[in-house]
Amino acid sequence: MKKIFSGIKTNAFWKNSLLIVLGSLITAVSISVFMVPYKIAPGGVSGIATVIYYLTSQKFPVGAIMLVLNIPLFVFGFKFIGRKFIVRTFFSTILLSVFIDFLEPYTRYFVDNYLVKVEPTPSVxxxxxxxxxxxxxxGLGLGMVFKAGATTGGSDLAARIANHFIANLTMGQLIMIIDTAIIICATIAFNSFHLGMYAIITLYISSKVIDAVLEGVNFAKSVLIISDKSDEIAARIMDVMDRGVTALRGIGMYTGKDKNVLLCIVHRGQLQQLKEIIMELDSNSFIILTDIREVLGEGFKTYDGN
Structure with missing residues (x-):
């Protein structure tokens, strides 16, 4: 039995390590190819490093600047944050910095020869x-790193530390405040509102992709069905669609009568068939649809530890 659990832990370790390496590499490519060359600074330590990189006439590598900026965060992080999390984050932070500086000459060649080499002006x-x-x-790279139980340092780590001192603000609010402040500073440093707006677009898209990686895309629907013919509808759904149905006890507050509220989870492709079954048996029923990010269980996906 111990060997079984040991094998599970080992597999999880290597899977998380692979996610951290790939996620850090993808994030490094995004920063080196699409952001630093065009002065796009979407918050975080990478945003501060981009500003410093140009203010110092590109004397210091961006990755090295990021690593130096993250050191104080790790010093405080060891005191306030769990050791496992901080070790993983330290590993991913070093990887990201190394990847950025290692890829710099190759990404510069790519930018110079395959991307349109332009000055970041409002007319471009x-x-x-x-x-x-x-x-x-x-977002894809950071989502993979987050899924492995780590971060790349920066605003996320700073927000975790700040949360110990500012308990009335959530992590999301703290990250937003930190990133917004960095974008404002970059806008002032580069003297361009347009670059600030591009940074906001990058930050928004990144956050949405992170959510998609961590929570999954909207591939399923949760359906609540309120009907006087709940037994017939449930039987038809289970027979025709081979989907499970759960009855929740409810009371109609207007009539005072007990009734079943049916809960059913279906794939998006089955939604139209479900509606037709319900309307055929009871055209007066109420149907409530909500998006589901992720479903674990029979007929959908199994839990893999992430």
Whole structure:
């Protein structure tokens, strides 16, 4: 039995390590190719490093600047945050910094020869595309790192530390405040509102992709059915669609009568068939639909530890 659990832990360790490595690499590509060359600074330590990189006439590598900026956060982090989390985050932070500086000459060659080499001015529409693709890749990479139970340092780690001192603000609010402040500073430093707006676009897209990686895309629907013919509807759904149905006890407050409220989870492709079954048996029924990010269980997906 111990060997079985040991094997599970080992597999989880290597899976999380692989996610951290790949996620850090993808994030490094997004920063090196789509952000730093065009002065797009979407918050976080990478945003501060981009500003410093240009204010110092590109004397210091972006990855090295990020690593130096993260050191004080790790010093405080060891005191307030769990050891396992901080070790994983330290590992991913070092990887990200190394990847960025290692890839710098290759990404510079790619930018110079395959991307339109432009100055980031308001008249250049290409920056909009770069902010979109940069945000997508950054969100994908960070989402993989977060899924492995780590972060790449920066605003997320700073927010976790700040949360110990400012308990009335949530983690999400603290991250938003920190990233917004960094974007404002970058806007002032580069003297361009347009670059600030591109950074906001990148940050928004990145956050949405992170949510999709962590929670899954909207691939299922939760359906609540209120009907006087709940038994017939449930039987038809289970027989025709082979989907499970759960009856929740409810009371009609207007009539005072007990009734069953049916709960059913279906794939998006089955939604139309479900509606037709319900309307055929009771055209006066109420149907409430909600999006489901992720469903674990028979007929959907199994829990894999992440």
């Amino acid at each position: 529409p290409d920056l909009f595309l770069y902010s979109i693709f940069g945000g997508f890749l950054m």
